[in-house]
Amino acid sequence: MNVSQYSLTHVRYSMSAVSALLFVVATLFITTQGFNWGLDFTGGIVAEVRLDEALHLTEIKSHLEQALMQDVQVVSSTEPRRWILRYNQLGDQALALSPILESVSHNVEVLNSSIVGPQVGQDMVEQGGVAILACFVLTMLYLSYRFEWRLALGALVALVYDVVLVLGLFSVTQMEFNLTILAAVLAVLGYSLNDSIIIADRARELFKSKPAESANTLINQAVKATFSRTLITSGTTLVTVSSLWLLGGPALEGFAIALCLGIASGTWSSISIGVTLPQLIGISPLHYRVEKPTSEEVLP
Template identity: 80%
Template structure:
């Protein structure tokens, strides 16, 4: 069933209001709760151990969490009984791990261990922040060149909205934030921008082709014209990322969750904020009207 112009406009504005509420909640949680920084940012120990092949991940993790009094990452290796352990305690790995491992396994062998120092973690925080800032600056320059400033601002606000929602999710759930999650955030930047540009570009074409129509009608028509393409693109990508979530194991779980939320938010915000905000700021077809040179005055 096709929505009328009035109904579609009401849906867009309602979606924008929900987006603004979610954005405010995400900012609040990020400000007050912060992130559960992973070893990549805080520093810590990574150890590879060999235990009895009968040990399962849930049993191993529960024992280590209780013994070390923190959330220990447990990643299974390709070889049965071989595990990679990551935790934040900066004591000697053999002294801290061996008693905990011996309580659940008769055979304990520490194969190797390495330390990520806090200075390295601080460098990663700074480099990650610079990478996100550089993406925003380059995106802003591209949008300013490609579109009139109102549509460019709408796409940029939608981009910020998507990133903040993803970060807010990790602040609310306190899932570990590591370099893998940072890579997912950067991927969401590109995906969200793609969706916003498609709809904004269609709106710009309609503004040029039908200068006598109202902005509300043209924006609704641009959303309709790109809706099926948006759903197909987002749907196929979500299927792939969902497969990573379900089958990729703990190592890729955070990455897949961040991408799933980012893709869903990118589709939502490109339909709502990306084109509704420019309309609220007064974008009109005449802003895209091609100026014709004045006719030269006839020579006397």
């Protein structure tokens, strides 16, 4: 093994160790701290109001949280003076909203108000869980058909790692977890799978074409061959998602953050887990060797 091969192998193993540590930390936070479920899941009230133009978001938010004694989401609407308020239902708060806001705004107009029941939120949790589970099952079936089981296992573990890392971020930061974030998690599943398949497919081709080489050498070659393509794909997607993060406003901030982390993690895990784990469990070019037919199998 030459110096460059040794260096790349050392880098891959170091990345795997970091990935294992991040996975443990994320899992620990998810199991102990949980998530800050949004109103989409817990139920509550969504109201749209029109207030004085001079008011700022922080002023409205702090006043409502003090009056309602709970966390209140305040999002500016596309039109001036209009705000969208989200908070948990405590009695008939829809009627009490106007007098609460009158102490900070001379003009208060409740444009509309709707209630999301807790049963609807529970249904959304169950449906979201079923969607993620179905995605995992279909992905597992596809990988089992496409690759030898070691490469398939590496891609599947990388997929689980990316999802857990995104969920861990929302558990650590306690950012609101709503349906938009769930959609981002499902998008991360697809992006992570794409990265893993690209590098695994290249490794499989090298295993077939160079059966005399070692698995470590061929995996390093696969990483080098796909690295530039992966960076270009991930880089262009990150630019788009970063623009969404900066310009999309608070409503899309969580969605963009989840996608940014998922894209970066998908690129990272495809190398640190997707092809490194199969090497650790003994993948070899021999597993892709084409057997020559015996004399008995040759037609007379």
